[in-house]
Amino acid sequence: MTGDAGTERAEVLDRSVAPNGPAAGRLPALHVAWLTGQSLELLRFGRGFEHPDGGAAYLGVDGTPDLSAPVHTWITARMAHVYGLAALAGVPGSRPLAxxxxxxxxxxLADGRHGGWLRGIDSSGEPLERGAKSCYDHAFVLLAASTALVAGLEGAGETLDRVVDVMLRRFWDDASGMCVDTWDRAWTELDPYRGVNANMHAVEAFLAVGDALDDAAWYDRAARIASRxxxxxxxxxxRIPEHYDAEWQPQLDLNDDNRADQFKPYGATVGHGLEWSRLLVQLAVVRAPVEAQRFVPAAVALFDRAVADGWGVDGREGFVYTTDWSGVPVVRTRMHWVAAEAVGAAWALHDATGDDRFLDLYGAWWDYIARNLVDAEHGSWHHELSERNEPTADVWPGKPDVYHAFQATLIxxxxxxxxxxxxxxxxxxR
Structure with missing residues (x-):
């Protein structure tokens, strides 16, 4: 999809079908084939994730499981979700992996002593962070259990019931219309930190469980989070403030001394603006027309801000990771998940609005992914690139899972x- 976008976009995708029609009507056959090839390659790369003690091992650059690394709940849940989708799609060998x-x-990874799910287990068999319980992890367990239910995996119904109960009793705060972030293992002490990252993944999970159970109450909860x-x-x-105190007051300077933190980076996270944009479009499908009319314009505004702040702003292709509150880049590393969310958001907004500019960006960003992120030697995508678009591992070593990239090939x-x-x-x- 290289070349002049104005002349090639008509050749790239057929835009004659009305928004929300069959996706196949707007994708040429070879592009569908390329996306399918990427889906299958990602599944091939990740298939060695099984840890001999249970759960998903952390994968290295070539897909080799690192058995010295902890088994993380969020990685295990993402892999259950991905291979559950693959099983539903009829990819042979996926159901046993799911x-x-x-x-x-x-x-x-379930805590048999106090209930809920641990953050993970280290190589010595001990719970990570003394067994702390996080909304982020539980959101991914909820997502995985929802997919498992649809896919008919063993134990899906019982597990979904359990995680729904934990999410509603421990993490959902009906008064604020948001999820709290972290408890101690015994559920006796709630951390005063509140975060939008966990709430973003809660929205994704709430939409999935609402779909799986045909229960609109989950859409209502997702809408309340999104509205705030x-x-x-x-x-x-x-620009989305990510960090808050217990009263939901933004903490704009949090981690100013640790700006590239894996889960709580300082400043505005460009990729989250794009990810929220896509989720708002998905949420708009199930909300009343008046509310949907709010979500789609907000999705466009978040998308435009993320693109203006993040894409190629330092003279090279790629999205910077974070910016300060005036839009100046802070961490210039290019994360694979940001590009994955970018193509998903661009397609969703084109689908929702019919605006060709989103289509142009969709094509340009797949070009970038194909040139820079797809790892032809080892498989999967490089998870992190330097500002010169060279593979690096300053924030994320290895290739822990395939969730973001795989979903980008499906959406x-x-x-x-x-x-x-x-x-x-x-x-x-398709």
Whole structure:
């Protein structure tokens, strides 16, 4: 998809089908084939994730499991979700892998003493962070259990019931319409930190469980979270404050001394503006027309801010990781997940609005991914590039999982829907 976008975009995608029509009507056959090839390659790369003790091992650059690294709940849940989707899509060999990852969640990573799920288990068999319980991890367990239910995996119904109970009793704060962040292992002390990252993944999970259970209450909760994030983002020129105190007051300087923190980086995270943009479009599908009319314009505003702040702003292709509150780049590293969310958001907004400019960016960003991120030697995508677009590992060593990249290869081939699993199960994936 290189060359002059103005002349090539008509050749790249057929835009004659109305938004939210069959995705296949707007994708040329070879582009569908290329996306399918990427999906299958990502699944091939990740298939060695099984840890001999249960759960998903952390994968190295070549896909070799690092058995000295902890088994993380979020990685295990993501792999259960990905291979659950692959099983629904009929990819041979995927169902046993999905079940293996899901069993790791059900058995090894679940806290049999106090309930809920541990953050992970280290190489000596001890719980990470003294068994602390995080909304981030539970959101991914909820997502995995929702996909598992649709895919008919063993234990899915019982596990989904358990994580729903924990999410509603421990993390969902109905008064604020948001999720709290972290408890101690015994659920006796709630950390005063509040975070938008966990809430963003809660929105994704809430949409998925609402879809899996046909329960609109989950859409309502997702909408409440999204509405609050939209409001505060608009107050900050559509840059999303990520960190808050217990009263939900933004903490704009948090981690100023640790700016590239893996989960709590300082400043505005460009990729989250893009990810929220896509989620708002998905949420708009299930909300009343008046509310949907709010979500799509907000999605456009978040997208435009992220692109203006992040894409190629230092003279080279790629999205910078973070900026300060005036849009000046802080961490210039290029993360693979940001590019993955960018193509998903661009396609979702093109689908929702019919605006060709999103289509142009969609094509340009797949070009960037193909040139810079797809690892032809070792497989999967490089998870992190330097500002010169050279592989590096300053923030994320190895290639822990395939979740972001895999979903990016599916979203353009599916109709808009709150969750992915039901559409794949319905045979709507091209």
């Amino acid at each position: 079940q293996a990852a899901f069993d790791g969640l059900r058995v090894r 994030v939209i409001t505060v983002a608009a107050e900050h020129d559509w 353009p081939r599916l109709p808009r829907r709150p969750g992915l699993a039901r559409s794949v199960a319905g045979g709507e994936l």
